[in-house]
Amino acid sequence: MYEFQYTKANDVGQAVSSVAPSGSKFVAGGTTLIDLMKLDVERPKLLVDINGLPLDRIEPAGDGGLKIGAMVRNSDLAHDEKVQRMYPVLSQALLSGASPQLRNMATTGGNLLQRTRCYYFRDVNYPCNKRTPGSGCSAMDGFNRIHAVLGTSQHCIATHPSDMAVAMIALGATIFVTGSKGEHSIPITKFYLLPGSTPDHENVLAPGEIITHVTLPPPAQNAKSHYLKRRDRASYEFALASAAVIVELDGRKISKAQVAMGGVGTIPWRSPEAEHALAGAEASERNFRRAAEAALRGAKAHKDNGFKIELAKRTLVRALQTVTQA
Amino acid sequence: MAEKSTVIGKEITRIDGILKVTGGAPYGVEYALENMAWGVGIGSTIGAGRIARIDSSEAEKMPGVLAVLHHGNTEKLFRPANSFEEMSRPGESRPPFEDDQVYYYGQFVALVVADTFERAQAAAGRVVVKYDARTPDVSTAELTPKDPPAVKNERGDVESALSSAPVKLDVTYETPVETHNPMEMHATIATWNKDKLTLYETSQGVVNHRNVAAEVLNLQRESVQVISRFIGSGFGCKLFPWPHSWMAAIASKKLARPVKVSVPRSMMFTTVGHRPFTRQRIQLGADKDGKLTAFHHEILQPTSMVDDYVENCAEATSMLYACPNVRAVQYLIHKNIGTPTPMRGPGRTPSLFAIESAMDELAVKLNIDPVEVRIRNYAEMDEGKKMPFSSKHLREAYQTGAEKFGWSQRNPKVGSMTKGKEILGLGMATCTWPATRHNAEVRVSLLADGTVRASCATQDVGTGTYTVFAEIISDRTGVPLDKIRVQLGDTAMPPGPTSGGSAATATVIPAIAQATDQAVQSLLKVAALTSGSPFEKVDPKNLKMTGGRVHKEGDSAESGTPFPDILKLRDLSGLDGQVKTEAPPEAKQFSMHSFGAHFCEVAFDPEIARLRISRWLTVIDGGRMINMKTSRNQILGAIVMGVGMAMFEETIYDHRNGKPVNNNFADYIVPVNADIPDLDCIFLDFPDNKLNEYGARGIGEIGLTGCASAVTSAVYHATGVRVRGLPVRIENLLKTA
Structure with missing residues (x-):
């Protein structure tokens, strides 16, 4: 593990302004990032702790849907009465993932950005196009029982590991982000990027942008x-x-x-x-x-x-x- | 043994239980010694080749770094004698840093020592190791024996019996590499006091560890002390010492301060052993009634480049069934993997997967009930050793199990039993494990404060050995369990057995009993021969100790004198008994084994290929249980492990660099609670008094043997798919709908 700087942000503006142009990472629950830092896969120079951001509410959206703060923990989201009533698929997906201890830490925003469990991505001694662009894909000729069969390219076959995101993409969620240029929203179907020849680019977030909340459209009556x-x-x-x-x-x-x-x-x-x-x-x-x-x-x-x-x-x-x- | 024991065979809570659940039990890695430094090992990232260059210059300049040790700068270490019988067996016989050769991925190539763990860890990341790498040979696709057989058991003429058999079966089974993964990882703290070395360890055999340490480090045995008071389980991977222990010792010597080296979870998959892969071809010959006429068992097993580890799968073949013509032969093949080591039920666990699967296939082929086919081939004696069994009640185990499990309700037709969307499958298998006794020496002291202290350099892996000591002493003295203090896991004490092979309980019991009796006899003599004693001039033969009190034969215990009052007569701090016992002479006349039977029900949802275990019953003929609670715990735990072996566990090596790619608990799948239904276990109470006076055998391993074939037989019954290579995976079962 390498040395890094650490700072705590108390509001979204401070979080966005804290991040340096490169080498910065937001840390929320830390269930992916800290793990990968221990493995030297992630080597941020600066960690901006966003656990203090006031983004932990689940509230009705104006259109009859639901607005979910990025810092809402997976456990709280899964057990929320409105989620269980309006979007059983989301509650079930969340509860099928990880363990209670991990769900108590993991957040909505972090889960959307979860990194793959590919063995070769997680070991810096292997070539990996996602980790080190252009180095090659070790999964292609390695042990690839857990790897993807859809959306693959000759450069990457790593599986996206999230359960929550699968429910959210089925529900047609919208992801709201804030960056130095202000706030905008992205339909979740446009959020993720296929690996193609750039598997290191996993989503459309611009450097320094932060997910603030997610909205779900109102469920149909029947x-x-x-x-x-x-x-x-x-x-x-x-x-x-x-x-x-x-x-x-x-x-x-x-x-x-x-x-x-x-x-x-x-x-x-x-x-x-x-x-x-x-x-x-x-x-x-x-x-x-x-x-x-x-x-x-x-x-x-x-x-x-x-x-x-x-x-x-x-x-x-x-x-x-x-x-x-x- | 007391006629009506209040402790033996009862549900006794472990005497160390409170300490363990309250954090009061110090594990090896937890000792905080003054001025202690931390060592972080660097494992090779190639699977074969040599170290071309190690550049530690940057690491050595980092804050707090004390040393970077490797083959180029460490003192010579010696190879140990490597004898199990003499208690000097290593896990890996090649000492660390012996030369520049790399034999397997994860082999230690350097140790970074710093004043804190974090600094050592950070510096380890800056040590540059350059290799001349070769492609390692880790594949099990081709296993070609080059050496003569490692094991060979033979009787009769198997070839001609096979060729003339009216019914034949020729099938090949495979068991994968499994990794032990006890909760508590390996760790060593080494500290020197002048030329005396102390190792705080997590060891299933402190005496063995001490002896190997002396050989590797060229010390007298008396100069080494190994301490392992509490252990977070081992399952075999802590039976014999591994290289990190010697790395800690040489680092501590060089720096003249205590050094701690712990093995991270990822390296638990490489440098501390595993259960090796096996490929087992079984050819059976039988008559039309299913009576075996020929049994041919050929085993191919990979081992490391540096050790000839034998996972003896040929041993059970010779004794499990009655058959005139038997040949079991096992070959080793050297591969670029770490040295394998015994894992719970070594040999018999993979062996019985093959043997019991083959028996099930024979039953299916002849349309004979699987229980019946085993009874038709029941071994009334050990035909391999040509000896009677000391005590064998396997028939009763089959019958009791079949009755309690409702086996007669089983419709043998594949897929014929359903429950909702699920198809039920019922399978069964035999389990067995040898009963053995080694040498043990125990000291028991009756103390002036009214407590009894026992000490022995054996150890409690977490199975309940502490409590066995207390129970035997309580049984013979009447002193309650809470007044008995047991001290184990320290080579300063009288030498005791390794906790392996399910032998520790049977081994220590006679020594505890005799040492207790000796201490009591000394006490009774004091009572009879001391002036002022209430028993002055009474013949000591007419005195006894019951309920912690000395009294005359025929009188009640209540009328007697508490034993501390007897000690007080001569102002004694205590009285000792110390006895060494050996294997019983009966071991040369009888074949001693435990037996049992597993009955398993699976529920299979064919549309989504979901398999789960829905019911389980195991019946054990394992002699007398000393503690019903810990005994049951051992069997139920073994079944859980058996479910893991059957359905989940496999260590997978990358063919390019020999790395176990699933070297963590997210990717190496073991059962979770949700995979395990209510498990049931019945003990048949047939004491084996030829083994020891309590008739007790060990039961740590037997529960795992046979489990996997009970599952795969049930899977066959449900699905018609015969899985001959473990684990049963979803992909094996997708073809069924």
Whole structure:
């Protein structure tokens, strides 16, 4: 571990003005950043502690949706009465992630920016295009059972690890950020960047920008949602495949579906293909399977992770069955 | 043993339990010695090759840095004699920094010592190590034996019996590398007082550790003291000492101050042993009734480049079933991995996965019930050693288990039993572990303050050895448990056994009992031969001690005199008994083993390929249990570990540099509470009095043997998929829907 400077910010303005042009990181719960600093993967010169920022509220948004402060802890968000009532998929996704101790620390903003669990990203002795651009991808020919099958490139196949972000991308969240040039909002579907030839660029945040809050649109009257996560053991493990679904039913007909997948994509994976296949279709196993096939159509397997394609399809089918049960 | 014991076989809370849960039990790494320095080890980042250059100049200039040790600047260390019997066995026989060669990823190449841990850690990051690297050989795809067999057991003519057998089975099983990962990581604090060395350790064998230290460091045994009072478990990886211990010793000597070296979790996967991979081919010959006529077992097992570690999978083959023609042969193959070491149930755990899976496959092939096929091949004697068993009640274990588990409700047709969306699968397997006794010496002191003190240089790994000592003493003296102080884990005490092989309990009991009796006899003599004693001139033979009081034979304990009052007659601080015991002569006449049976139910959701354990029962024929609470704890814990072996655990080496890529608790998957249903365990009470007078055997390991094949047999019953390579993964089960 290397020496670094540490400062504490008490408001957003101070946080934004504290950061230096390069080598600065905001630290909130620290559940990813501190871990990676111990591994020398992250080497910030300056840590700006934002735990004191007044961004820890969950409150109704003007449009009937919800506004979630960036510093709201995962545990508080998961157990919030409004979240449980309006967005069960989000509460379920949060509770399926990590452990109670980690959820008590991890924040909404931090979770959106969670780094991958790729073994090779986390070890500075391996080439990694995400960590050291241009050095190569060690996962490509390494052990890649946990790696992504969607959104991959020849430069990176690292999986985005978050469960929360999968639910949020299904829900169509909007991310509000503040930087030196002021405040603006980004739809979550435009927030994450595919690795392409620049896997070190994971999202559209400009240097020094900070996430202040997230809004969720109001849930439709007849919408039902569900999160299903598959992994080796029953708890405390990252997803091998997961599905977040929000479905509006008109009788047995699906009037609208929002579908996202986790554990299989290089970013939280919204699937317009599956949504399109489901819109207007009967809620039937055959149609669910059709949607799952559509969602995974572009999937690309590597040596050890081919099973994820079928597992993801089955996971999505089961999530749709669960959410459309009478 | 007292006729009606108030302690033996009861649910006794561990006497060290309060200390442990209140933070009052000092673990090796927790000793804070004055002027202590911290050492941080640097592991090689290549899997094979040599160190070309080490540049520590920048690190050495950093604040607080005291030394950077490596092969170019350290004193010569010696190789140990390497004998298990003589209690001088190392984990890795190559001392650290011996030369510039790198045999495996994570091998220690340097040690940075500084005045604080943080400064040592920071400086370790600035030491530049350049290597001439080769591609390491870590693959298990090709295992070609080059040396003669490491183990060979043979009887009859297996080849001709196989060729003439009406029923044949030829299957190959694999078990992966597993890493022990006890909660408490390895650590050593070394400190010298002139030419005497003290090592604060986390060791399952302080005497063995002391002996190896003396050999490696070229010291007299008397000049080394090893202390390991409390241990956060070991599962075998703390049986034998590893290189970091010697690194701490030489650093401390060089700097003339105490040095602490702890092994981080990531290095627990490289430098302190693992359970090796095995590939096991089994060829069975049987008649149409499932009676075995031939059993051929060929085992291929990787070991390190520097040690011939044998995970003996051929041993159980010779004794588990009745069969006239048996051949079990095991080969070692050297690979660029660290030296393997015993992990809970070594040998028999991987071996029984293969043997018991094969028996299940035979049962399926002949459409015979899996319990029945085992009873048809029941070994009434140890046919390998040609000896009777000292006490074997495996048949009762099968029968009790089958009855309590509802085995008769099992429909043998694959996938035929369902519950909601889930398919149920029922599987069972035999478990077994040898019962052994080694040498032990124990001192027991009856003290003037009314307490009894016992001391022995064995140790409590966390299994309840402290409490066993207290129970035996309480049983023989009537002194309550809270008046008995047990001191273990220090080589200054009379030498005791290593805590391994489930042998410690059976080994120490006779020595505790006899040392206690000797102390009591001395007390009774004082009572009879001291003027002014209430028992003056009574023949000591007519005196006894009950409930902590000395009294005449035939009189009640209440009528007697508390033992401290007897000591007071001569103003004695206490009276000692000290006895050394050895393996019983019966060990040469009888084959001694524990047995048992696992019954497992899995629930499988085929659409999402979700497998979970839904019910479990284990029945153990393990002699008399000294403490029902800790015994049960051992079996249930072993089942949890067995579920891990069956469904989750595998250490995966990167083929390019030999690194275990999943070297942490997020990526090396072990069971969590949510994976484990209510577990049940029944002990059959058949004391093995040929082993010791209490009839007690150890039970640390038996529970793990057989678990994995009970699971895979249940998985087959539910899904029709026979998983022959552990662990059972989602990808094995996706094809079923």
